Each structure stands twice: as C-alpha cells, then as structure tokens.
Amino acid sequence: MEAIINKDKAICDYNKRIKRVVITREEIASAIEKAGKEIDKIYDGRPILLVSILKGAFVFMADLCRAVSVPCEIGFMCAKSYYSGTNSSGIVNITMDLEQDVSGYHVVIVEDIIDTGRTLNDVVKMLKARNPLSLRVVTLLDKPERRVVDFKADISLFTIPDFFVIGYGLDCAEYYRNLPYIAEYNLDADKE
Numbered sequence: 001m002e003a004i005i006n007k008d009k010a011i012c013d014y015n016k017r018i019k020r021v022v023i024t025r026e027e028i029a030s031a032i033e034k035a036g037k038e039i040d041k042i043y044d045g046r047p048i049l050l051v052s053i054l055k056g057a058f059v060f061m062a063d064l065c066r067a068v069s070v071p072c073e074i075g076f077m078c079a080k081s082y083y084s085g086t087n088s089s090g091i092v093n094i095t096m097d098l099e100q101d102v103s104g105y106h107v108v109i110v111e112d113i114i115d116t117g118r119t120l121n122d123v124v125k126m127l128k129a130r131n132p133l134s135l136r137v138v139t140l141l142d143k144p145e146r147r148v149v150d151f152k153a154d155i156s157l158f159t160i161p162d163f164f165v166i167g168y169g170l171d172c173a174e175y176y177r178n179l180p181y182i183a184e185y186n187l188d189a190d191k192e
C-alpha cells in the first residue's frame with residue numbers, strides 16, 4: 001500500500017494519521033539504557049565508532065550515544081531506500097558517505113528499523129569491505145516478517161509486526177520524525 005501524501009492534506013489531517021502509540025517514550029528510554037549497557041559489556045572499555053544511518057536513526061543515535069560509557073566517536077551516513085510513501089523502492093542509495101576511515105575502528109551501525117533488510121545488507125557489505133576492526137549492528141526496531149534478504153542485527157530493541165510506524169526519527173513523507181514515541185501510521189487516512 002503506497003501512501004500518497006499531498007503535503008497540504010497531510011498538514012490538515014496530521015493527527016488523524018497517528019493511529020495509536022505502539023511504543024511509549026518510557027519504554028524506548030528503558031530499552032536504550034539496557035542496550036547501552038550491553039554495548040559497554042561487549043566492548044569492555046575499547047573505543048567504538050557509532051555510525052548512524054540518516055535520516056531515520058538520528059533520534060535513536062542521540063539517545064543511544066548517551067547511554068554508552070565506552071569511549072565513542074560518532075559518524076553519519078545517509079542511505080535512502082524509501083522514496084516518499086510507505087513502500088520500499090528496493091534500491092538503496094548512499095547519498096552521503098561516512099567521513100571516517102573505518103579501518104581503525106570497532107564499528108557499531110545504529111539503525112532505526114530493519115524492514116526488508118536491503119539497506120543494512122548493502123551498508124554492512126560496503127563497510128566490511130573497508131576492513132573495520134569489527135562491525136556490529138544495533139537496531140531500534142525489527143520487522144522480521146517483511147524480510148526479503150537474510151539479515152539479522154546483533155542487538156534489536158523491539159520486534160514489531162508488519163505495520164508502518166512513525167515517530168522517534170521514523171517518518172512518513174518526511175513528517176512525524178519528531179514524535180517522542182513510536183506510533184502506527186493510519187493508512188486508511190490516505191484512502192479518504
């Protein structure tokens with residue numbers, strides 16, 4: 001189902017499109033505290049490079065980096081796999097590359113959601129080819145039912161069924177990234 005968002009209409013129906021809260025801000029915060037501790041345990045004082053996949057993971061990155069205690073640098077990459085609606089294009093474009101040379105780093109990729117798995121599959125392949133000391137993937141959300149390529153994160157905070165979610169960095173046609181919780185997007189609002 002492709003959400004066709006007319007920007008003017010999206011503004012009028014803005015709240016109607018937030019169907020229900022799926023994960024509260026408190027649940028997110030406590031899961032991130034746990035994930036931070038898990039990362040600390042894995043790296044045991046060794047420095048890491050947290051790599052956020054923009055744009056969706058920018059909010060998660062901001063909270064996760066403050067939940068880890070090991071020395072950490074941050075980096076950003078922009079990977080685009082969605083055009084505007086709720087359907088994956090299947091084509092992953094790296095529109096902004098990482099500035100760091102990963103060969104000297106323990107890399108931790110920070111992603112908002114794994115859906116078909118295509119984005120991370122491509123990003124991981126690309127970064128592994130640059131010979132990092134090690135590479136792991138942390139994702140806030142995982143939708144395993146939607147996978148088209150075999151991909152598993154090392155740390156996954158929440159597993160959700162196959163519905164489109166917004167908030168906490170995740171968008172629909174660029175809106176809703178600033179919601180402090182994860183909500184289900186109301187696809188029916190697009191049919192009206």
Ligand code: IMP
Nearest residue numbers: 056114115116117118119164165170171
């Ligand atoms: P994948 O390549 O299909 O795994 O898709 C990954 C990207 O698609 C994510 O990083 C998101 O930016 C976007 N995406 C997938 N599912 C959702 C969703 O339910 N809401 C918002 N964005 C999503």
Ligand code: MG
Nearest residue numbers: 053056057112
């Ligand atoms: Mg993303």
